[in-house]
Amino acid sequence: MTTDVTAGSAIELRGLRQDEWDAAYDHLLRAFGGATESAEERALWRELTEFDRFLTAWDGDEVVGTAGAFSFRMTMPGGAAVPAAGVTMVSVAATHRRRGVLTSMMRRQLEDVRRRGEPLAVLMASEPAIYGRFGYGAAAFQVSAEIDISRVSLSVPEGTDGVRVRYAEPGAVLDACERVYAANVPRRPGMLARHRPGWERMGLLDAESDRDGASALQCVVAERDGQVVGFARFRTKLGWGPSGHDGTVLLQELAGLDPAAEAALWRFLFGIDLMSTLKVRGRPVDEAWQYQVSDIRRCLPRLRDQLYVRPVEVGAALAARTYQVPVDVVLEVEDSFCPWNEGRWRLTGDAKGAVCERTRDAADLALSVRELGAACLGGVSLAGLAAAGRVRELRQGALQEAATAFGSTVAPWAPHGF
Numbered sequence: 001m002t003t004d005v006t007a008g009s010a011i012e013l014r015g016l017r018q019d020e021w022d023a024a025y026d027h028l029l030r031a032f033g034g035a036t037e038s039a040e041e042r043a044l045w046r047e048l049t050e051f052d053r054f055l056t057a058w059d060g061d062e063v064v065g066t067a068g069a070f071s072f073r074m075t076m077p078g079g080a081a082v083p084a085a086g087v088t089m090v091s092v093a094a095t096h097r098r099r100g101v102l103t104s105m106m107r108r109q110l111e112d113v114r115r116r117g118e119p120l121a122v123l124m125a126s127e128p129a130i131y132g133r134f135g136y137g138a139a140a141f142q143v144s145a146e147i148d149i150s151r152v153s154l155s156v157p158e159g160t161d162g163v164r165v166r167y168a169e170p171g172a173v174l175d176a177c178e179r180v181y182a183a184n185v186p187r188r189p190g191m192l193a194r195h196r197p198g199w200e201r202m203g204l205l206d207a208e209s210d211r212d213g214a215s216a217l218q219c220v221v222a223e224r225d226g227q228v229v230g231f232a233r234f235r236t237k238l239g240w241g242p243s244g245h246d247g248t249v250l251l252q253e254l255a256g257l258d259p260a261a262e263a264a265l266w267r268f269l270f271g272i273d274l275m276s277t278l279k280v281r282g283r284p285v286d287e288a289w290q291y292q293v294s295d296i297r298r299c300l301p302r303l304r305d306q307l308y309v310r311p312v313e314v315g316a317a318l319a320a321r322t323y324q325v326p327v328d329v330v331l332e333v334e335d336s337f338c339p340w341n342e343g344r345w346r347l348t349g350d351a352k353g354a355v356c357e358r359t360r361d362a363a364d365l366a367l368s369v370r371e372l373g374a375a376c377l378g379g380v381s382l383a384g385l386a387a388a389g390r391v392r393e394l395r396q397g398a399l400q401e402a403a404t405a406f407g408s409t410v411a412p413w414a415p416h417g418f
Ligand SMILES: CC(=O)SCCNC(=O)CCNC(=O)[C@H](O)C(C)(C)COP(=O)(O)OP(=O)(O)OC[C@H]1O[C@@H](n2cnc3c(N)ncnc32)[C@H](O)[C@@H]1OP(=O)(O)O
Pocket: 031, 032, 087, 088, 089, 090, 091, 092, 093, 096, 097, 098, 099, 100, 101, 102, 103, 104, 123, 124, 125, 126, 127, 129, 130, 133
């Protein structure tokens, strides 16, 4: 237990005991603007909580701050699954804000992540302005859309007709859906392995209070030769306008083992009778449906920041991925929040693997750890960051070399919130 003195009061930072969980969670919900959730969801978050890495801030006997972490394994470019702390449930009481409580918790948490040997910390931010100062860079983006399925058609790839789509009770096909999920984990940077029980049930939560007039959760599976090769979970909301039906399909989750399996599911969603809009949230920016629609403008796509990445050990983080083309660059890294990362690192790598070690050689590129976090999943270009003035090229040609090597043919994306 340590006491961190912030302006005006002594705030104690410590772990969370099991019997304190409800108080901490109530505080968290209030800090998030009085959010409510079902008893089932609350119980699931409790089950998923890793108490030995849930940090709380106390003012006397009052919880005034929380910051948890999940022990994830996240896919890097090249397919390796790397330990990553999934930072979660971050909050400070409105009565104690802007006194440095979050800063103290972030510092303590990153030291703990380092001690555990996790090269990366990742999070989804409630507001983009919060985490850059702690070295988190926006590494993955997501697309949401409202597709006018009464006007937009979908052209599907060869093989789609060989996939059968059938309704299933969501719980009854959970294991088959999880196998599809697991098979997709190594295929995309940012994917999170579900190696701890509980996460798979997050997709089945279906409290009536959360439906907002929509149907109960529905599920279809895509099958080929009797094997489940994909699934979609969604709701429907019936509506009637002056010219007739005006229903909405609300997609929650969709995954398939191959392009035909996914196309069969999208074609199904586009074709449900009495529905005129398909709303999708948080999809990968390079997902195939965007190139299969007849009119992308009538899909109203919107881009948003999704996964923030913080290299906690720069050397281990950059060595945990592969590079599209051979690369040999010296990076001058600025990291005032985690000073053990500061200084020069030589990165040598190619499509098979990489080494990243300290060096005294002259630097080729200079950047802060936040930019490194943004670029390390291959979805944000070092060249784009340089154009924004956030990466400096110190050796001519180094930017082109590094930016090409850092890219990824598959856009990074995290499959679920946490
Ligand atoms: C992964 C997740 O869980 S994301 C969820 C984050 N939580 C929420 O959004 C819940 C509502 N908000 C809160 O609980 C709090 O306002 C927090 C946690 C965002 C910030 O906590 P605080 O203790 O006030 O932060 P702290 O005092 O350490 O601020 C550190 C710096 O960040 C800045 N900052 C803090 N919050 C914000 C914000 N929302 N937007 C912009 N800047 C911010 C502060 O101004 C301060 O800047 P300075 O160092 O230049 O003075």
